[in-house]
Amino acid sequence: MGRYKQYIPDLKIYGITLFMLAGFAFWIKIIHIESDWQQAGLTTFSLGFILLAAYMTAQILKIAGLPLISGYIFVGILAGPHISGFLTHDMVVRLRLADDLALSFIALTAGGTLELQFLRKRGKAILINIFLQTLFAFALVFLSFFFMSNRLNLMPDLTEPQIMVLACLLGVIAVARSPSSAIAIINECRAAGVFTTTVLGVTVAIDVLIIVFFTLAMTVSEIILGACTGVDFRMVTVLTLAVAGSLGLGIVLGKGISLYISKVGHDLSLFLLFFAFSVFKASIWFNQFMEAHFAISLHLEPLLICISAGFTVQNFSKYGYIFMEAMERFALPIFVIFFSLAGASLNLDALRMTWPLAAFLFIIRTMGIFGSTWFAGILNRDPPQHRRIAWMAYITQAGVAIGLAQLAQRRFPELGDYLTTLVLAVITINQVVGPITFKIALKRAGEIKQE
Amino acid sequence: MKVTFALLIIIFLAFSGYHLTFRHFRLPLFARIFYLTGTEFLVLGLLLGPQFLNLVDAETQKGLAPLTALLLGWIGLLFGFQFEIKMLRRFPLEFFFGAVFEGLMTLALVFIGVYLTLAICVDIPDSFMMVVAITLAAAGGCTAQTGLAFLSPDQMATRQNTVKLLRFISSIDGLIPLLVFGLCFFYHPLTGPGESWPGGLWPGILTSLGASFGLLLLFTLFISHRRFQQELILVVIGMTMLTSGLASSLNFSPLLTNFFVGFWIVNLSRDKERIYQILMTVEKPTYLLLLVFLGVCVRFDSIGLVLLALVYCLYRVFGKFLAGFLVTRLNTELRKYPGQLGFGLLAQGGLSLAILLDFQQAFSSRISTAVISFAILAVIYNEFLSYYFLERLFKKGG
Numbered sequence: 001m002g003r004y005k006q007y008i009p010d011l012k013i014y015g016i017t018l019f020m021l022a023g024f025a026f027w028i029k030i031i032h033i034e035s036d037w038q039q040a041g042l043t044t045f046s047l048g049f050i051l052l053a054a055y056m057t058a059q060i061l062k063i064a065g066l067p068l069i070s071g072y073i074f075v076g077i078l079a080g081p082h083i084s085g086f087l088t089h090d091m092v093v094r095l096r097l098a099d100d101l102a103l104s105f106i107a108l109t110a111g112g113t114l115e116l117q118f119l120r121k122r123g124k125a126i127l128i129n130i131f132l133q134t135l136f137a138f139a140l141v142f143l144s145f146f147f148m149s150n151r152l153n154l155m156p157d158l159t160e161p162q163i164m165v166l167a168c169l170l171g172v173i174a175v176a177r178s179p180s181s182a183i184a185i186i187n188e189c190r191a192a193g194v195f196t197t198t199v200l201g202v203t204v205a206i207d208v209l210i211i212v213f214f215t216l217a218m219t220v221s222e223i224i225l226g227a228c229t230g231v232d233f234r235m236v237t238v239l240t241l242a243v244a245g246s247l248g249l250g251i252v253l254g255k256g257i258s259l260y261i262s263k264v265g266h267d268l269s270l271f272l273l274f275f276a277f278s279v280f281k282a283s284i285w286f287n288q289f290m291e292a293h294f295a296i297s298l299h300l301e302p303l304l305i306c307i308s309a310g311f312t313v314q315n316f317s318k319y320g321y322i323f324m325e326a327m328e329r330f331a332l333p334i335f336v337i338f339f340s341l342a343g344a345s346l347n348l349d350a351l352r353m354t355w356p357l358a359a360f361l362f363i364i365r366t367m368g369i370f371g372s373t374w375f376a377g378i379l380n381r382d383p384p385q386h387r388r389i390a391w392m393a394y395i396t397q398a399g400v401a402i403g404l405a406q407l408a409q410r411r412f413p414e415l416g417d418y419l420t421t422l423v424l425a426v427i428t429i430n431q432v433v434g435p436i437t438f439k440i441a442l443k444r445a446g447e448i449k450q451e
Numbered sequence: 452m453k454v455t456f457a458l459l460i461i462i463f464l465a466f467s468g469y470h471l472t473f474r475h476f477r478l479p480l481f482a483r484i485f486y487l488t489g490t491e492f493l494v495l496g497l498l499l500g501p502q503f504l505n506l507v508d509a510e511t512q513k514g515l516a517p518l519t520a521l522l523l524g525w526i527g528l529l530f531g532f533q534f535e536i537k538m539l540r541r542f543p544l545e546f547f548f549g550a551v552f553e554g555l556m557t558l559a560l561v562f563i564g565v566y567l568t569l570a571i572c573v574d575i576p577d578s579f580m581m582v583v584a585i586t587l588a589a590a591g592g593c594t595a596q597t598g599l600a601f602l603s604p605d606q607m608a609t610r611q612n613t614v615k616l617l618r619f620i621s622s623i624d625g626l627i628p629l630l631v632f633g634l635c636f637f638y639h640p641l642t643g644p645g646e647s648w649p650g651g652l653w654p655g656i657l658t659s660l661g662a663s664f665g666l667l668l669l670f671t672l673f674i675s676h677r678r679f680q681q682e683l684i685l686v687v688i689g690m691t692m693l694t695s696g697l698a699s700s701l702n703f704s705p706l707l708t709n710f711f712v713g714f715w716i717v718n719l720s721r722d723k724e725r726i727y728q729i730l731m732t733v734e735k736p737t738y739l740l741l742l743v744f745l746g747v748c749v750r751f752d753s754i755g756l757v758l759l760a761l762v763y764c765l766y767r768v769f770g771k772f773l774a775g776f777l778v779t780r781l782n783t784e785l786r787k788y789p790g791q792l793g794f795g796l797l798a799q800g801g802l803s804l805a806i807l808l809d810f811q812q813a814f815s816s817r818i819s820t821a822v823i824s825f826a827i828l829a830v831i832y833n834e835f836l837s838y839y840f841l842e843r844l845f846k847k848g849g
Contacts, residue, residue, distance in 0.1 A: 017672045028700050040516030041699025048692030332681040
């Protein structure tokens, strides 16, 4: 208790501030909104409220040793449509513009954090981790869900092949990670070292590979359901082109950023904000354009483009440090908005409906991650401490997993409701537990530089 | 998707344009006036808007409203930061008198002129007339420093005192016009004449002051600890959004509310320098975005607007000339300055435009669009006249 005494004055100020913020929020909610101008004001206020309340709450939770992003997510959940309703569904959708910007910005940071020099050193370890984690997480989730559903007859409406497809898709989605959460926590703790680099490398690489795995899983699912008879090579080609195109475009844009830094230099943070946002929106537009005009679903991945661009600036120019410094300038508001909105988007209804099954999947996935990181640690000859704690760094899951579930829902509408509800429920648990365990892992690995 | 692309284009152009406009750009005089005053961004906004490309249509404008509120709030904060009492006290008291008197006088003259013109020539509901007249008078009362940028170093050096006074006046003469503009928000023309004004004036003022005080207290609590730069950026952005959002939801001006907050911070906070640096980081892109957003709101669908703009411009020019003259005659300390002081106060930049945008957003209607359109045209006239009269002032007096 004694160690917390020093924080009492801070806590008083945080408490008063939050109380005042809540007072303003309550006041604005009882104002009669009539015009568009007032409605816009409400949205603006909500964004400001989320930004400040999440920041304050995170500061309070930080005293208890929790990571900042848990505070942001917690406020998002509280303010979101499922608890207080301060942020309505409509508002969360309207604020997606800020969300998209944040996601691309985080991806750019992710790329910039990967240093080739470290990756070369830990390349083998990263590859082994990716292989084993993908295998274990997929296999355990797939098998346990498939057998349990059959045994307990959890989904009487579905046929056996359909349950197998559902299990397969859940298995692949279980492999997905959340680079944004990883970056945010590493950033917060100023963590650096072998353990941190490995975790970051694995998380970002899985984020790239998951798109490939997922496409394969979709193809296999179609074969199981009889929708197609063999591997669609056209789809594989398009996928390869999309991934290669995204990475290639990222390299070109990364060179563009380097050029901007060398020739112009000033207002770099603003430029990068604009860049991240443009990449995200332009690639969505490009994808729609290709589908509408050429009937080709060549999906450039904005996150891959940004990761690749950030990686290029960091490793193939001499401006890596300037680049990262500029990214850091706006990193805090970006993280706060992104994770608060992520919290507000978490589907508590889905969790309420499926919590026993979601909890089961969470445990199974965590066991898969634990097993794979343990074995990877042995093969890589990592220190025993790293072996014991590595699993804690890979629990977080967010946007990509939701995106994959939604894609699958469109392709297999008959399974969509089950899949999306379950995925959303599991993500809710992972996103609440994951950041906390990750911070503990970094602490135990002794790689936290600043708290 | 349209909102996104409109936003992308606007930000890109504002961002790149700011580099072109404010850095290493040498052009012939006419083009320099055009560029330095940011007129090209108004034109650009007009092109993007519904009258031409329709890339930023009414629906898109609605989607961009939070950004508009943030912009207005940012400008309000910046203006509030001009009123650091410690700094102002370094100037002679008569400067302050000059600025306040000049702003008030111009406001009154333009108000009378505009009100009479609207009453005689234009078919606007009575309930709206007062709001329009106050807005135009408030926008007319403000002065920008852009005109002074055209002076040569020689002219500046030989007329140092006049330049100093002009600078002072143009940086703070918007105070009274802005406060008077705030009164418009207590009068809701759509609810019918006389219902809420002046009956609702005091409750409205008290609510707004109460809200401003609460927000100020909140801001003070946030910066009561010495925070890292990143945290301070978050607090400034968050508080500006919160203040702007609350003001808009209360049907009040984000510009004015943030002005109050800025005023208190600059006078009370020990972090004022750091906050000011943050505000200044995006000052120029902010002003250019403001120009683009205003340009988007403009519709030139009648030749009458050109004439109205001319009339409005003439009222303002007359108001400035007379106010400038009276300032240098009524105050004995200011008698040493030329009677044509008003010649140097014609440029009508940032704050005027922010007032116009604030008005357009809060009282959005067909009438406000027409008002904005001719007012902006008048702003452009003023910018061009400003150069001519400044030259005359510096040839004649000083």
